[in-house]
Amino acid sequence: MTTIRDVAKHAGVSVTAASYALNNTGTIGEATRKRVLEAAEELNYHPNAFARNLKKRKTHTIGVFISRFGGSFYEEILEGIHSLILDTDYELLVCPESRSARRILLHRQVDGAIVFDSKISDEQVLKLASRHFPIVVMDRDLQNDFILPLLLDNPQGVREAFWHLHQQGFRKLAFVAGAMDSFDNAERMATFLAEAERHDLHVPVYQGNFTEISGYEIAKAILQSDDLPEAVFCANDQMAIGFLRAMKEHGLQAPNDIAVIGFDDIPLAHYMQPSISTIGTPRFEWGTTAVRQLIDFIENETPFQPQRIPTRFLPRESSILNLHSQTSTGETTHGPASPAPS
Amino acid sequence: MTTIRDVAKHAGVSVTAASYALNNTGTIGEATRKRVLEAAEELNYHPNAFARNLKKRKTHTIGVFISRFGGSFYEEILEGIHSLILDTDYELLVCPESRSARRILLHRQVDGAIVFDSKISDEQVLKLASRHFPIVVMDRDLQNDFILPLLLDNPQGVREAFWHLHQQGFRKLAFVAGAMDSFDNAERMATFLAEAERHDLHVPVYQGNFTEISGYEIAKAILQSDDLPEAVFCANDQMAIGFLRAMKEHGLQAPNDIAVIGFDDIPLAHYMQPSISTIGTPRFEWGTTAVRQLIDFIENETPFQPQRIPTRFLPRESSILNLHSQTSTGETTHGPASPAPS
DNA sequence: GTAGAAAAGTGAAACGTTTCATTTAACTGC
DNA sequence: GCAGTTAAATGAAACGTTTCACTTTTCTAC
Structure with missing residues (x-):
């Protein structure tokens, strides 16, 4: 392993x-720098x-x-993070x-x-x-001068739904x-139940864990009974997919049998x-x-600006009754993110 | 920042x-260790x-x-890597x-x-x-004592198709x-063209880059002409999806119009x-x-065992003519990875 | 040609660990 | 109670950089 000492000698x-010379710092002649x-x-x-890093106490990472990595959920977030990182000279490390108890995090390698x-x-x-180690959290409601929560606006989307x-x-x-310890699950559930309450509806809750299989099994259990709900709200898509799979196996269709x-x-x-x-x-x-605010804090100590990430209900086939009696072009041919035509 | 010096003093x-005491090494009394x-x-x-790490010259990472991160492709590979890492006391860093020219890699932080x-x-x-820095490559045909290529068996799958x-x-x-500089693309193309050659077929090649949009645009161009191919092989799924989207927009259907x-x-x-x-x-x-061989090398210098990762053609609707005149249950209700029932 | 200033270059300390070589303390068995 | 061993604890060097404070060289203006 060659060290800077070898280079200097050479x-x-x-x-x-x-x-x-190597860092473009200090004061050094053009000729020697070249050498x-x-x-x-x-x-x-x-x-x-x-x-x-030991010396500089900064990692630029x-x-x-x-x-x-799985579950298709983080993918796009990571892409966003990555794309912004590319515009900076920071390194990204996932x-x-x-x-081993997350040495990287604990040992401040970033x-x-x-x-x-x-x-x-x-x-x-x-x-x-701390001032020297700011943290953005995306999955919990925690906040102080050095912790920035960037949470989904779950209530908005759930209410619309x-x-x-x-x-x-x-x-x-x-x-x-979904999982009990999840902030998002808690908020989605609380909002949904509160809305139901306001309309004097009682809503049974089935405990899953965000996986497709849990949605599948819950559906299986529900479908045993002779007393089916008219509509089911799943705390995430994976579970909804599992739920639908079970329905199909029972010969049931969304939204007509259950939305x-x-x-x-x-x-x-x-x-x-x-x-x-x-x-x-x-x-x-x-x-x-997340990245923008984090780097801004690291470089300029710009105070964190907590904000809620907007959410929006996207009506699709699984919950729209009589869809085909209405206009029904659009949607399916557009990109994944596009909502139904207004 | 508290250092070991502070701890010692305290x-x-x-x-x-x-x-x-902290590392469970050396020789130290039980009482002091506790303290x-x-x-x-x-x-x-x-x-x-x-x-x-500076001192130990090992990072255990x-x-x-x-x-x-995007494209759904790496996801499952990363999950595999991660799952094996969890069984070890190694750290993973993606x-x-x-x-900034990949400092992590160059600077041997792993x-x-x-x-x-x-x-x-x-x-x-x-x-x-090198002996002290083994590398597994999954996207190029490079090999020596310290480089292990783990490549897809592209020819197998392409031939079946x-x-x-x-x-x-x-x-x-x-x-x-797909992308010109891709090993996989090259091998898929070479195999397909060679097979065609053997049957005296000439196959035009359209240059895309693995993205959905490139598949879409190529399809658009092809559909302009009045001389459509009967079947198209796309070097990856993303492009196939783009291709199909363009076909739909032109009112064409796979596999009847183009497989x-x-x-x-x-x-x-x-x-x-x-x-x-x-x-x-x-x-x-x-x-x-990949992880297994890599860690085995790091720990025991177990020589690398190059191998090809098997591939398998999965016939589905987009290329099976008259599917619905045959038995057609199964498949769609199974998990994503399951092939057609044999 | 010289004083003074600017530019170019250097030695050594420091970052926070680990670990070698030693010293000191605590046990043995007789 | 002492020599011999073993256990426990320590000081200092080393890992490879960066950077402060300083020295040497080169330039400038008169």
Whole structure:
């Protein structure tokens, strides 16, 4: 492993000179700079990042902490994050959950973090966040000078969905919940139940965990009974997909037998048959917003601006009664994100 | 920032003792170890990873280098990689392309790398790989003692697809190519053209770049002419989706007007209408294999075992003529990866 | 030609760990 | 109670950079 010492020797200058030349800092003659750079090239020198970071105490890297890669959900957020990173000279580092208690995060191998993983406890986030280590959280309602919550505006989308169902005359509703420890699940459920309450409707809640299989199994259980709901709201699309699969196996169809609504607008929701009504959100921008604010804080200590990420109900086949008696072109041929024509 | 020095002082021991206690190394009394650990806890101490790695020259981390997160393609590979990592005490670090020439990789902030990004040049990989820095490549045919290529068996799947088309009587074929610099694209194209050649068929090639929009635009161009192909092979599913979208807009249907085949078996391919015939591959296992071999090399210098990742043609609606006159249950209700019932 | 200023270059300390080589303390068995 | 061992604890060097404070060289203006 060649070090800066080797480069300096090879170029016949001091280590300091070599360092200045390589970093374009300090004060150094054009001729020697050239010599140093050539020596570095020749020796295939690459600075040791650990030594450098140890000294500089800056890594120029931001870390994103997610639970896993699957599920189509993070994808677009990550793309947004990545796209903004490309415009900066920051490095991006994505860490899924790992056994060894997230050394990367704890050991501050990054200058700031974006946290989207409920396995990381609130206490950890609180303990870690500081002027020198700002954190953006996207999955919990935590806030101080160094912690920026960027949360979905769940109530908005859920209300729209509820109205949509109510307006069409659905009264016998059910709610399929996601993981208990999820902020989003809690808020979606609370909003839906509150809306129902206001209309004097009682809504049974079935406990799932955001996976397709849990939606499938809940549906199986429900379909055993002879007392079916008219419409089901699932806390995310995966579960809605599972629910629909079970319905199909029982020879039932959405929306006529049971209307189904999901949440997230993952690409599949648009392409399924029937297409799934869901609540969409600008995930790409969600990601860019997070990075923008984070880097702004790191570089200029710009105070964090908490904001809610808008959500919007997207009516599709799985919950629109008599769709085919109405105009029904549009939608299916457009991109995944497009709503029904107004 | 509390350092080990603070911990040592607080516990009333030497720095060395603190280090030994914290790392469970050296020789240290049970009582003092306790005291040190308590002090560390109390001061909320976390070792500085840079200092540590600088000294130890091991990071216990493996790095995955991909071009981007989107496209549904990497997702399952990353899940495989992640799932195996969880069984080890290694850390995982995923880096998408970034402006600053991939410091992470170059600066060896990881103990080994998995490269799946054509923007990283062959020369770089060759220069970098060594006994102390093994590299698995998944997107290029590069090999030596320290570089393990894990490539798709493109020829297998492409041949099956070709036979499938040929057997149904399709003779007027076209090939929609992906990015020029892609190994997979090259191999898929070469195989397809070679098969065609053997049957004295001439196949025009349209140059795309793996994106949906490129497939869409190529289709638009083709559909202008009055001389349509009978079947089109797209080098990946994204382009096939774009192609089908354009066809729909022209009021054409697959497979009757033009049969369409893709490659990759991304989840959408299964759910589209019509479902898309494609070539599937065990991406999850692809990821686990990469990690397994990499860590085995790092820990035991187990020699790399190059192997091809199997591929398999999955016939679906977009290329099966008269499907509905045959048995046609199954498939659509199964999970995305399941092939047609045999 | 010289004083003074600017430019170019250097030595050494520091970043926070780990670990080698030593010293000191605590046990043995007789 | 002592020599010999083993256990426990320590000081200091090292990892590869960057950067401060300083010295040497070169330039400028008179």
